[in-house]
Amino acid sequence: MSLSDLRPLGLALILVAALSPAHAQDPAAGRLFNEAERLARSGDAEAALAEYRLLVQQFPKDDLAPEALLATARLHRILGDDRSATLTVDRVLDEYPRTTEAASAFVIQGQIAASAARSPQDLEKALTSFRRVPLLFGADAFPELEARAQALVRHGEISLLLGQRDDALADFTAVAEDEPPGPHVWRGKRLLGRTLLEKGEVTAALETLQRLADETEADGAERDAARRLISLAHRMLVRPQGGRTPWQRSERFAPGGLRLDEAIGVAAADDNRLLIVDEGAEKVIRIEADHGRWESVGLRDGGRPGYTSGAAHVVTEKQLILPFDGQRVGFLEPKAGRENPLGKMRAAVRGPFGDWFVLARGFRGLISYQTPRKGQELLASLRPDLTDVECDAMGRVYVLDKREKRVMRLAVDRRSHQTVVTGDWRRPEALALDALGHIYVLDTGAKQIHVYTPDGRRKAAVGPTLPMGLELRKPRDLAVDGSGRVFIADSDQPFLVSLQ
Numbered sequence: 001m002s003l004s005d006l007r008p009l010g011l012a013l014i015l016v017a018a019l020s021p022a023h024a025q026d027p028a029a030g031r032l033f034n035e036a037e038r039l040a041r042s043g044d045a046e047a048a049l050a051e052y053r054l055l056v057q058q059f060p061k062d063d064l065a066p067e068a069l070l071a072t073a074r075l076h077r078i079l080g081d082d083r084s085a086t087l088t089v090d091r092v093l094d095e096y097p098r099t100t101e102a103a104s105a106f107v108i109q110g111q112i113a114a115s116a117a118r119s120p121q122d123l124e125k126a127l128t129s130f131r132r133v134p135l136l137f138g139a140d141a142f143p144e145l146e147a148r149a150q151a152l153v154r155h156g157e158i159s160l161l162l163g164q165r166d167d168a169l170a171d172f173t174a175v176a177e178d179e180p181p182g183p184h185v186w187r188g189k190r191l192l193g194r195t196l197l198e199k200g201e202v203t204a205a206l207e208t209l210q211r212l213a214d215e216t217e218a219d220g221a222e223r224d225a226a227r228r229l230i231s232l233a234h235r236m237l238v239r240p241q242g243g244r245t246p247w248q249r250s251e252r253f254a255p256g257g258l259r260l261d262e263a264i265g266v267a268a269a270d271d272n273r274l275l276i277v278d279e280g281a282e283k284v285i286r287i288e289a290d291h292g293r294w295e296s297v298g299l300r301d302g303g304r305p306g307y308t309s310g311a312a313h314v315v316t317e318k319q320l321i322l323p324f325d326g327q328r329v330g331f332l333e334p335k336a337g338r339e340n341p342l343g344k345m346r347a348a349v350r351g352p353f354g355d356w357f358v359l360a361r362g363f364r365g366l367i368s369y370q371t372p373r374k375g376q377e378l379l380a381s382l383r384p385d386l387t388d389v390e391c392d393a394m395g396r397v398y399v400l401d402k403r404e405k406r407v408m409r410l411a412v413d414r415r416s417h418q419t420v421v422t423g424d425w426r427r428p429e430a431l432a433l434d435a436l437g438h439i440y441v442l443d444t445g446a447k448q449i450h451v452y453t454p455d456g457r458r459k460a461a462v463g464p465t466l467p468m469g470l471e472l473r474k475p476r477d478l479a480v481d482g483s484g485r486v487f488i489a490d491s492d493q494p495f496l497v498s499l500q
Helices: 011-015 027-042 045-058 064-078 082-095 100-116 120-136 146-161 165-178 183-198 202-214 220-241
Strands: 250-253 263-268 273-278 283-288 293-298 305-308 311-315 320-322 327-329 345-350 356-360 366-371 374-378 386-391 397-401 406-410 417-422 428-433 439-443 448-452 458-462 475-480 486-490 496-499
Touching: 027 045, 027 064, 045 064, 064 082, 064 100, 082 100, 100 120, 100 146, 120 146, 146 165, 146 183, 165 183, 183 202, 183 220, 202 220, 220 458, 263 305, 263 486, 273 305, 273 311, 273 486, 283 311, 305 345, 311 345, 345 386, 356 386, 397 428, 417 439, 439 475
Parallel strands: 263 475, 386 428, 428 475
Antiparallel strands: 250 496, 263 273, 273 283, 283 293, 305 311, 311 320, 320 327, 345 356, 356 366, 366 374, 386 397, 397 406, 406 417, 428 439, 439 448, 448 458, 475 486, 486 496
């Protein structure tokens, strides 16, 4: 998830507290708190805030006062008022510093800083808030404190974005080994498994992930994510170590009678959802690949699709569209003193700070947008011919340069770049990454897919004849899902081609 992509999930979120509400010392305080919760559940945020405010004013020494302030801060966040949320959090920390609500207040403080971050330096500020929770609220004094597990996991996630993998590994290990079961612990275990895989500690990683997958009390989404990582590890790490290819067969993927007219783009989310742009039928199709369900909406001039923070997007000539959410974003050309709409977009991806990275014909470089009205062209001095762009789990942006036949990677600070892959491809057109950082390049000229390790070593190549005889005819795009399955949009075939 993008750090700035805080999507309101409903007023009932205030009830998902780090701890159960404290017990009221005064019955009147308890009644005010219950009424505030009822109003929040019904959707009347302003009335709920008034009740919480009254409770704190009338009963500032009651055990429910800091809990009411905490609920107020959460409500302000849901309403998009981070300034009021910050003021409320500061009050909790100033007036109730040794309560368990203060631990949750530090977490909210860190979340606000992370969502507002626009640079690695900003992320360091968020780390400070998360770091304070395990330091000030240790397990000896607070053996059951969900806010501590939450802070450790968020600290680890941000450490990964900053390239501090060992720090992240220590955080996830602490959560997995020392904290009581709960949603943040299950997430921490999954992230521990993934980080171990990235470090090459495959056996330890698979044991961690398998325990999570078998943990019946764990959240179903986390168990499923663990199973997908296990499948990905077997495809990309275990099979090659045994001298086998990552994929054993190819298939015609057409669930539920789906028939494609002219597929030109495909994207995959980590949870194995797929997005297809069918130019011939002028529509975009969303598929739950593991269940075979699909739906479509009409879309003209659709280009390359993608997933950002779980939301499906498609670039068109003039806009970036979230076809199933009804949202549209237009960008201005990155030229000083001019406000011409950006046209002829080819691909787009969102970075960890909420910034968009866009490729458009007529611009050699990669255009970075902090806001849709203010863009900056990157890499233009290299005079590349960029055809695709992706972002990895650590927030680094990758671009495919058709002219120089290379893949370049930008650092999180966007100030430096390096070439991570070069190839003797004929016509490289599409780029994909998997959850472990492997790099996939579609060479439409040779009708081949080339796979490289995260550090650029060649790992596999398939095509034009795929395992079990299926052939690529006119491949246009490719995507890799969370299980390591590869899907190819071939405009000359009425189905997706999949490598299993």
